[in-house]
Amino acid sequence: MRLAQTTAEKILARASGRDFVVPNEIVEVSPDFCYSHDYAVFAIDAFEQMGATSVVRPERNVICLDHGFPVNNARDANNHVRIREFVKKQEFLAFFEGGTGIAHQVMMERGFVVPGALVLASDSHTPSGGALGALAIGTGESELGFVWATGRTWLKVPPTIRVVMAGALTRGVAAKDVVLTIVKQLGVLGAGYKIIEYQGDAVSSFSVSERFTFCNMSAEVGAKSGIFPSDDVTEAFVNGRAQFPYMGVRSDPDANYAGEITLDLAQIEPMVALPGREDRGVAVSEAAGKKINQVFIGSCTNARVDDLAIAAGILRNRRVHPDVRLLVVPASRAVGIESARNGDLATLLEAGATLMPSGCAVCAGAHQGVLGDGEVCLSTSNRNMPGRMGNKNAEIMLCSPATAAASAVAGCLTDARTLD
Amino acid sequence: MMGESIKGAITVVGEFVSADIVLPARYSFLPPAEMAEHVLGELPAEVNRGVRSRPIIVAGEAFGYGTGRESPARALRAAGIKAIVGGPFARMFFRNVVNNGVLAIDCADIVGSGIANGDEIEINPATGGIRWNDRVFHGMPTPAIIQKIVASGSLIEYGRAALADMARASS
Numbered sequence A: 001m002r003l004a005q006t007t008a009e010k011i012l013a014r015a016s017g018r019d020f021v022v023p024n025e026i027v028e029v030s031p032d033f034c035y036s037h038d039y040a041v042f043a044i045d046a047f048e049q050m051g052a053t054s055v056v057r058p059e060r061n062v063i064c065l066d067h068g069f070p071v072n073n074a075r076d077a078n079n080h081v082r083i084r085e086f087v088k089k090q091e092f093l094a095f096f097e098g099g100t101g102i103a104h105q106v107m108m109e110r111g112f113v114v115p116g117a118l119v120l121a122s123d124s125h126t127p128s129g130g131a132l133g134a135l136a137i138g139t140g141e142s143e144l145g146f147v148w149a150t151g152r153t154w155l156k157v158p159p160t161i162r163v164v165m166a167g168a169l170t171r172g173v174a175a176k177d178v179v180l181t182i183v184k185q186l187g188v189l190g191a192g193y194k195i196i197e198y199q200g201d202a203v204s205s206f207s208v209s210e211r212f213t214f215c216n217m218s219a220e221v222g223a224k225s226g227i228f229p230s231d232d233v234t235e236a237f238v239n240g241r242a243q244f245p246y247m248g249v250r251s252d253p254d255a256n257y258a259g260e261i262t263l264d265l266a267q268i269e270p271m272v273a274l275p276g277r278e279d280r281g282v283a284v285s286e287a288a289g290k291k292i293n294q295v296f297i298g299s300c301t302n303a304r305v306d307d308l309a310i311a312a313g314i315l316r317n318r319r320v321h322p323d324v325r326l327l328v329v330p331a332s333r334a335v336g337i338e339s340a341r342n343g344d345l346a347t348l349l350e351a352g353a354t355l356m357p358s359g360c361a362v363c364a365g366a367h368q369g370v371l372g373d374g375e376v377c378l379s380t381s382n383r384n385m386p387g388r389m390g391n392k393n394a395e396i397m398l399c400s401p402a403t404a405a406a407s408a409v410a411g412c413l414t415d416a417r418t419l420d
Numbered sequence B: 001m002m003g004e005s006i007k008g009a010i011t012v013v014g015e016f017v018s019a020d021i022v023l024p025a026r027y028s029f030l031p032p033a034e035m036a037e038h039v040l041g042e043l044p045a046e047v048n049r050g051v052r053s054r055p056i057i058v059a060g061e062a063f064g065y066g067t068g069r070e071s072p073a074r075a076l077r078a079a080g081i082k083a084i085v086g087g088p089f090a091r092m093f094f095r096n097v098v099n100n101g102v103l104a105i106d107c108a109d110i111v112g113s114g115i116a117n118g119d120e121i122e123i124n125p126a127t128g129g130i131r132w133n134d135r136v137f138h139g140m141p142t143p144a145i146i147q148k149i150v151a152s153g154s155l156i157e158y159g160r161a162a163l164a165d166m167a168r169a170s171s
């Protein structure tokens, strides 16, 4: 008997050496690829405390420093030194110095994340790799140390829910607005322990960058991961870039799902998640005029070439409002180079933006762009719980690059479609 | 030993407490004892006192959601926490907690049951049963692999034993 499988089930079956798996069973898997960032130092601790001496399959491991760079204290600097020494000694496939970009972005653009792969990384936004049809799952740092030491770990096979998208977005509405709508509908743990697979006729209209935004914020509904089916868009991106052999995987037409959401994209409005929780989304038009002090166009969610182009398009021949700081952080150096070449970075700087090195920056809440008490940051990132940007007495709202740019001009929350 | 029950007094923590609130990112690199001083420190001071003096937390919906950093779990362990019940929990937080030797049991029923700070409960990891006075709540049974990790003390201890087994098998 043939058992109909979802994309995630097929990938987990292969990675556990089985013909099929069923939701909720626990399987032992060997990941195809693993990566980490600054917090790898804790994985090194765990690895050494386990008594391990050599990493299993170092040729499938990469580290990319992103969370705290350039470093602002000796302790973190020493941790970075330790990581550099470890990757050299263990002969990891690659190491990316701080400033290369946010690890999730770098792994995608350098071809380390490939369709059909099981990817593990010690970060909660690992699901971003689902943009390329990989099953990309976040682990803790001890757990990554365990995978380095043994080459495997255990996973519970998650049920899959699907988000079926039809129709087309109207002008000025972005993938971010759709995913903020989904997060609002599901709630912050609405897809807890589950996979979200994005399906429907509209899927083929989304670029890899937009798919990345969807999969990235799947973490905000508690999902184990988010994933897009491998299609022509995936292939066009991966072809010539992939570091490993790959095989795209798609759900069987009769696969079983634990739930379904359908969305008509034509109905989606520009959205903003109000402070405190990612699921507090409302239409920007309903909250327009809310005061802001800082605008952050950055993070793994929305700081790619297309995002910066949208922001530059709005800020061209305009100025950032004098009461607002606009911080721009390209998701990677490669993004920065392209946006410099096409003139978008110059446009943003001319408008009054402050450009910061590629990395997590403000989003990581540890060393840059911290807010004062009572201040409000409008951000293209993915999280807005209290304290996320380093001060629990400040507020964060989440939006698309278009809304961020328009609001930076107006000095308050603004629907970009209303700028004249 | 595997399956041994966990008994002790509880501290109640509300719903939608993110992992960034359990321990903010800026404290991630502190030594354990100092982390314990900051655990849940963003909430009223009695919460931190509670979790450092009682071994079990009854936590509301989505406890630990958000960041996948492991430092919040390390901080709870450092504070002396042995088990967290309630939830449902965010998955990375759940894994990080058990990997640090702290049992976590999804048991939505105990949240809002009227249980209060200082009350004693007894947890059976294998069955997920939680006894509070004469009431029993039915939480999620703990899979064998998680029972083993928690019983080892942490994933590090479990990993040490697994590596030793692998070395024996190949020699």
Ligand code: SF4
Pocket: A067, A102, A104, A123, A125, A299, A300, A301, A359, A360, A361, A363, A364, A381, A382
């Ligand atoms: S940009 Fe923010 S969400 Fe993305 S990896 Fe960095 S800290 Fe995490």
